[in-house]
Amino acid sequence: MLTALTADATRAYQNWIKDADPRVADWPLMSSPLLQTVILAAYVYFVKRLGPRLMENRKPFELKGALVAYNAAMVVFSIYLCYEFLMSGWATGYTYRCDLVDFSNSPQAVRMAWTCWLFYFSKFIELLDTVFFVLRKRNAQVTFLHVYHHTIMPWTWWFGVKFAPGGLGSFHGMVNSFVHVIMYSYYGLAAAGPAYQKYIWWKKYMTVIQLVQFVLVQAHIAQFFFLKDCPYNYPIFLYIIFVYGLVFLILFLNFWYQAYTKGLRPPKKLEGGAAGGDGYRRRHDDNHHHHHVANGNVANGQLNGKHKAQ
Numbered sequence: 001m002l003t004a005l006t007a008d009a010t011r012a013y014q015n016w017i018k019d020a021d022p023r024v025a026d027w028p029l030m031s032s033p034l035l036q037t038v039i040l041a042a043y044v045y046f047v048k049r050l051g052p053r054l055m056e057n058r059k060p061f062e063l064k065g066a067l068v069a070y071n072a073a074m075v076v077f078s079i080y081l082c083y084e085f086l087m088s089g090w091a092t093g094y095t096y097r098c099d100l101v102d103f104s105n106s107p108q109a110v111r112m113a114w115t116c117w118l119f120y121f122s123k124f125i126e127l128l129d130t131v132f133f134v135l136r137k138r139n140a141q142v143t144f145l146h147v148y149h150h151t152i153m154p155w156t157w158w159f160g161v162k163f164a165p166g167g168l169g170s171f172h173g174m175v176n177s178f179v180h181v182i183m184y185s186y187y188g189l190a191a192a193g194p195a196y197q198k199y200i201w202w203k204k205y206m207t208v209i210q211l212v213q214f215v216l217v218q219a220h221i222a223q224f225f226f227l228k229d230c231p232y233n234y235p236i237f238l239y240i241i242f243v244y245g246l247v248f249l250i251l252f253l254n255f256w257y258q259a260y261t262k263g264l265r266p267p268k269k270l271e272g273g274a275a276g277g278d279g280y281r282r283r284h285d286d287n288h289h290h291h292h293v294a295n296g297n298v299a300n301g302q303l304n305g306k307h308k309a310q
Helices: 002-017 034-055 064-090 107-125 128-135 144-163 167-191 194-225 235-261
Strands: 282-285 290-293
Touching (some): 064 107, 064 167, 107 144, 144 167, 144 235, 194 235
16 A cells, blocks of 8 residues: 555656756756755754754854854845846846746746746755854744744745746745845844944834835735736746735734834833844843844844744
8 A cells, every 4th residue: 555655656746747847957956855855854853952952051152253244145145136036037028917937948048047046045044044043042033933934935935946937926036135135234234233233223114124025025926816818837836925925914014013003012122123123132141241132034033022024
């Protein structure tokens, strides 16, 4: 029985995978979803089990330099992703309506496919957000929704890159990259210490930026459901993007309501360097007499201790 089920599953997988984009077959991590599944499972195990146990009897690591360098690198990488998304389609021919995936081997089509892969790979780099939390013993910030978001994004994007790298479904990757430029800039300045706080006066707009991101993505995807003739290659991906974005839009609106309408924001002394509920919080350490800055990420799910996405 088990052998028969295994054989059936193998045949089903082979029939399914034969429709994948042949251009990406030999790219890193793209041969099968198994390797990324192992990596993400190891990530979950480390940040929820192994990491906290290893740090249990240790002092938090001082990672100010690493945090500044990491966030600066992510700003540069995000700017590059924005540029590549624009130059491979979104500023060079896409209509922002029914944009199909170009599966040809033209330089621009391959450039878009590679940009989608780079965005996918960036989600593995962003796993460091949670690792920094663990190493700094900020385990309360490693919430279920935080880990879920960091895990599900790369896992689902593998299928997007494998079958439909580009077109309508890549819009949210470009928007997310742009938002990451802003977010990682803030996190880098916040991590640099109190002397740089004057440069992040715009922190109050961070939640608004996030909300605008989700509204743009939802509006762009929603038009597909009203277009009379849009033969998009893999509509299932658009449904996934829409549902995923809707969930986090609701989470953000709920945070906005709780924090600004009902006035349930944390006291200033607890909010510290947080910008619109971001994952950075400065606190005075009575033992060492200096500030600690907790690293956060637009995708790390922290809104004044609550989840925020992308």
